[in-house]
Amino acid sequence: MSKENEKLLYDFLNIPLDSGDEIFERFAALDGAVSGKGKNPLERYVYIPGTRKDRVVLVAHIDTVWDKSYDTPFSDPRTIEFKDDLFFSGNEKCGIGADDRAGCAMLWKMKDCGHSILIVDGEEHGKLGAQYLKKSNKKLFSELNKHCFMIEFDWISTDRCLYNGVDNTEKFKNYIESSTGFIDSKKKGSTDLQILCRKICGVNVGVGYLHHHTNGEVLSLSRWENTYDKISEFLQKPQKRFCSKFLPYYIRIIKGYSKKILTMLKILPNKKG
Numbered sequence: 001m002s003k004e005n006e007k008l009l010y011d012f013l014n015i016p017l018d019s020g021d022e023i024f025e026r027f028a029a030l031d032g033a034v035s036g037k038g039k040n041p042l043e044r045y046v047y048i049p050g051t052r053k054d055r056v057v058l059v060a061h062i063d064t065v066w067d068k069s070y071d072t073p074f075s076d077p078r079t080i081e082f083k084d085d086l087f088f089s090g091n092e093k094c095g096i097g098a099d100d101r102a103g104c105a106m107l108w109k110m111k112d113c114g115h116s117i118l119i120v121d122g123e124e125h126g127k128l129g130a131q132y133l134k135k136s137n138k139k140l141f142s143e144l145n146k147h148c149f150m151i152e153f154d155w156i157s158t159d160r161c162l163y164n165g166v167d168n169t170e171k172f173k174n175y176i177e178s179s180t181g182f183i184d185s186k187k188k189g190s191t192d193l194q195i196l197c198r199k200i201c202g203v204n205v206g207v208g209y210l211h212h213h214t215n216g217e218v219l220s221l222s223r224w225e226n227t228y229d230k231i232s233e234f235l236q237k238p239q240k241r242f243c244s245k246f247l248p249y250y251i252r253i254i255k256g257y258s259k260k261i262l263t264m265l266k267i268l269p270n271k272k273g
Contacts, residue, residue, distance in 0.1 A: 002225065005109075005221065005224070005225055005228075006082065006221055008105050008108070008109060009087060009102065009105050009219065009221065009224065010080060010082070010087075011105070012101045012102070012104055012105040012108070013080045013087055013096050013097060013098065013101050013102075013105075013219070014080055015097075015101065017064050017066040017067065017078070017094065017097045018066075018067055020062030020063050020121050023062040023101075023104050023119065024044060024046060024062055024119065024121065026108070027046040027048065027107075027108075027111075027117065027119045028046045030048050030111060030117075031048075032048055032049055033046055033047065033048050034046070034047045034048075034049075034140065035047070036132065036133065036136055036137055036140075038128075038132045038136065040122070040128060040132075041121075042063060042121045042122030042125055042128040042129060043121070043122065043128050043129060043131075043132035044120075044121045044122075044129055044132065045118065045119060045120045045121070045129045045130075045132065045133045046117075046118070046119045047116065047117070047118050047119075047140060047144075048111065048116065048117040048118075049116050049143075050113075050114050050115040050116035050117075051114045052114040052115060054148055054238055054239040054240070054241075055114070055115050055116050055147050055148060055239075056115045056116070056147055056148050056149055056150065056151060056235060056239055057115070057116045057117075057118055057144055057147045057149075057150040057151070057196075057202075058107055058110060058113075058115055058116065058117050058118065058150075058151055058152075058153070059103075059107075059118045059119075059120070059150055059151065059152040059153070059154075059192055059193065059196065060100050060103030060104045060106065060107045060118075060119060060120075060152065060153050060154060061100045061103070061104075061119070061120050061121065061122070061123035061124070061129065061154060061192060062100070062101075062104055062119055062120070062121050063100075063121050063122055063123055063124050063125065064095075064097035064099060064100070064101065064124065065095075065097075065099065065124045065212070065213045066094050066095060066097055067124065067125075078090070078091045078094065079091065080096055082221075085220055085221050085222050086218045086219065086220055086221075087218060087219040087220075087221070088216075088217070088218045088219075089215070089217065092215060093215065094215060095211075095212070095213070095214060095215055095216070095217030096217050096218070096219060097217075098207075098208075098209035098212065098217060098218075098219040099154065099209055099212040099213065099217070100123065100153070100154045100207075102153070102207040102208060102209050102219050102224055103152070103153035103154045103207050104119065105224075106153045106207055106224070106227070106228060107119065107153065109228060110228075110231075110232060110235075113232065113235055113236075114235075115235055116144075116147060118144070118196075120133065120192055123154070123190075123191075123192050127190070127192050127194065127195050129192070130192040130195035130196050131195055133196075134195055134196070141196075141198075144196060145196075145197070145198050145199035145200050146199075146200075147200060147241075148200070148239040148240060148241045148242065149172065149200050149201045149202055149203070149239075149241070149242045150193055150196060150197055150200065150201075150202035150203075151202070151203055151204075151205060151231065152191055152192060152193050152202065152203070152204040152205070153204075153205060153207045153227070154191060154192075154204055154207070155185070155189070155191075155204045155205055155206040155207065156185075156206050156209060156210055156212060157206045157208065157209075157210060157223060158206045158207070158208050158220070158223035158224070158226045158227045159181060159182055159183060159206065159226070159227075159230075160182060160183055160184075160185045160205075160206040161176065161182040161183065161184060161185065161203050161204060161205045161206065162184075162185050162187065162189045162191065162203070162204040162205075163184060163203060163204075164187065164188050164189050164191070164204075165189075165190070165191060165193070165194035166191075166193050166194060166197045166201065166202045166203075166244070167197070167201075167244040167245045168201045168202070168203070168242075168244065168245070169201060169242065169243075169244070169245055171242065172201040172203075172242040173203075175242065176203050179234050179237075180205075180230050180231065180234050181230060182203075182205055182206070182230070185206075189204065191204045197244060198244070199243060199244060200241065200242060200243060200244055201242040201243070201244050205227060205231060206223070206227060207223075207224055207227050208220045208221070208222075208223030208224035208225075208226070208227060
């Protein structure tokens with residue numbers, strides 16, 4: 001286990017749970033960052049375009065379920081403890097916010113990998129940041145869906161992934177499993193990818209936390225590092241684009257109507273003649 005990674009996770013987990021401002025500002029200060037904010041404080045995003053031609057969008061959200069707007073009965077002082085590979089809360093009234101501060105820390109460590117980075121807010125409140133991006137910046141939303149695919153770092157444990165709510169193809173699922181070893185959890189879950197993926201496939205991968213949304217929430221350093229090692233190695237390889245199912249579906253519809261129109265055009269002159 002790396003002391004550097006332990007320090008990085010301490011840094012992100014110790015950011016106050018009731019605000020994602022500090023994380024938002026960190027990513028917004030990176031070179032090339034594009035950010036947007038709506039009227040609702042949770043309607044915001046930061047996008048840092050990658051440099052590779054075969055870019056993948058890497059996603060995480062800065063809010064936690066312990067946001068004070070949920071009226072969660074926790075109070076300061078809040079402390080993050082670490083023992084036997086696990087980060088846990090020193091305050092029995094709240095968790096540590098690893099969902100999704102662990103994902104944000106992952107993206108920070110990967111920020112120079114050549115792939116695109118997307119941070120959104122308000123996921124726990126109904127995917128507000130992703131919804132706002134889609135509605136307010138159609139150009140950026142279109143750019144996101146020109147990438148090869150998306151990976152969100154916002155799921156439990158490690159070596160597990162989630163496809164729920166995204167119109168993925170079996171070919172994409174097989175590609176992720178064979179390339180990374182991450183297995184489909186086959187569980188239901190809410191993810192920003194349900195909003196963001198409209199033309200390309202996407203997968204939500206485990207970043208090492210367990211018992212999320214409970215007072216007993218923990219984050220395993222070794223499991224977090226396992227995800228980082230496997231996904232970063234995978235991302236170094238050449239990538240190909242995986243279109244979601246609905247795009248080929250609409251292409252088939254267009255082709256079907258085009259065929260009917262062409263048939264009609266061929267028939268009509270004969271009837272007139």
